[in-house]
Amino acid sequence: MCHFLQGQRIRTRAAAWIDGRSAAETEGDLLFTAYGLSGTAVLDVSTEISIALHREKKTRAEIKLDLLPEMSPEALTAELARRLAAGWETGDLVSGLLPEKFGNIVAGWVPAEIKNPDTIAAALSAALKDKRLAVHGTRGWNEAEFTSGGVDASEIEPERLESKWTSGLFFAGEILDVQGPRGGYNLSWAWASGVLAGRGAAAGPRGKETEIRSGLS
Numbered sequence: 001m002c003h004f005l006q007g008q009r010i011r012t013r014a015a016a017w018i019d020g021r022s023a024a025e026t027e028g029d030l031l032f033t034a035y036g037l038s039g040t041a042v043l044d045v046s047t048e049i050s051i052a053l054h055r056e057k058k059t060r061a062e063i064k065l066d067l068l069p070e071m072s073p074e075a076l077t078a079e080l081a082r083r084l085a086a087g088w089e090t091g092d093l094v095s096g097l098l099p100e101k102f103g104n105i106v107a108g109w110v111p112a113e114i115k116n117p118d119t120i121a122a123a124l125s126a127a128l129k130d131k132r133l134a135v136h137g138t139r140g141w142n143e144a145e146f147t148s149g150g151v152d153a154s155e156i157e158p159e160r161l162e163s164k165w166t167s168g169l170f171f172a173g174e175i176l177d178v179q180g181p182r183g184g185y186n187l188s189w190a191w192a193s194g195v196l197a198g199r200g201a202a203a204g205p206r207g208k209e210t211e212i213r214s215g216l217s
C-alpha cells in the first residue's frame with residue numbers, strides 16, 4: 001500500500017497503538033513513501049512507537065489512521081452508500097474524497113462476500129476511519145530527530161544544571177533526558193540549557209561560585 005501510494009500526502013488523524021492501546025494521537029500530514037509512512041502526524045506519534053519497539057522490545061506496534069478525519073463515520077457511510085446505490089464503480093468510490101491513486105487501494109477493501117450496498121458502505125467507512133498498519137521498525141538512529149533519553153533530569157539541579165552527585169559537572173541539551181514535541185522545542189531547550197549550564201560552569205562548582213558580571217566567558 002505504501003509503495004503504491006508513495007508521494008501521496010493527505011491530512012490524517014494518526015495514533016500510535018502499542019499492545020492494543022492508544023499511546024499517542026495527533027492530527028497532521030501523512031506522507032506515503034517507498035519505505036513506509038512519514039509526514040508530521042507520523043513523526044509526532046513515532047516517539048512512543050520507537051521506544052516500545054527498540055527499548056521495551058514490544059512486538060505489537062501499530063499506526064491507526066483516520067484517512068478522512070473531516071468526515072464523521074455516519075456522513076462517510078451515507079456518502080458511500082449513496083454512491084454504491086447510484087452504481088459507482090468500486091474504483092471510483094472515494095473519488096473527490098481522497099487522491100485518485102487511493103481508488104484502486106480502497107476497491108481492494110470491498111469485502112467480496114458481501115453484496116448488500118449498505119453493509120459494504122459501512123465496512124468501507126470503518127476501514128477508512130480506522131486503518132491499522134503494523135509497524136515493523138523506524139528509520140533508525142541516523143535519521144532520528146532526537147535521542148529521547150540520557151542523564152536522568154532528576155539528578156540535576158534545575159537552577160544551574162549541575163550534577164547533584166558531582167559538583168562542577170554541568171549538562172545541557174540532549175545529553176539530558178529531556179525532550180519536547182516537534183516545533184523547535186528541542187532546539188530551544190538546547191540553547192536555553194546551554195546558556196544556563198555555561199553560566200553555571202563559568203561561576204564555578206557548587207559552594208565555590210563567583211558572581212558572573214559580564215555574561216558568558
Ligand SMILES: Cc1cc2nc3c(=O)[nH]c(=O)nc-3n(C[C@H](O)[C@H](O)[C@H](O)COP(=O)(O)OP(=O)(O)OC[C@H]3O[C@@H](n4cnc5c(N)ncnc54)[C@H](O)[C@@H]3O)c2cc1C
Nearest residue numbers: 143144145146172173174175182183184185186187188190
Ligand atoms: C534531522 C533532524 C531534524 C531536527 N529538527 C528539529 C526541529 O525542527 N526543531 C527542534 O527543536 N529540534 C530539531 N532537532 C533536534 C535538535 O537538533 C537537537 O535536539 C539539538 O540540536 C540538540 O542539541 P545538543 O547541543 O544537545 O546536541 P547536538 O546538536 O547533537 O550537539 C552535540 C555536539 O557534540 C559533538 N560531539 C559528540 N561527541 C563528541 C565527543 N566525544 N567529543 C567532542 N564533541 C562531540 C557532536 O559532533 C555535536 O556537534 C532535529 C534533529 C535532527 C537530527
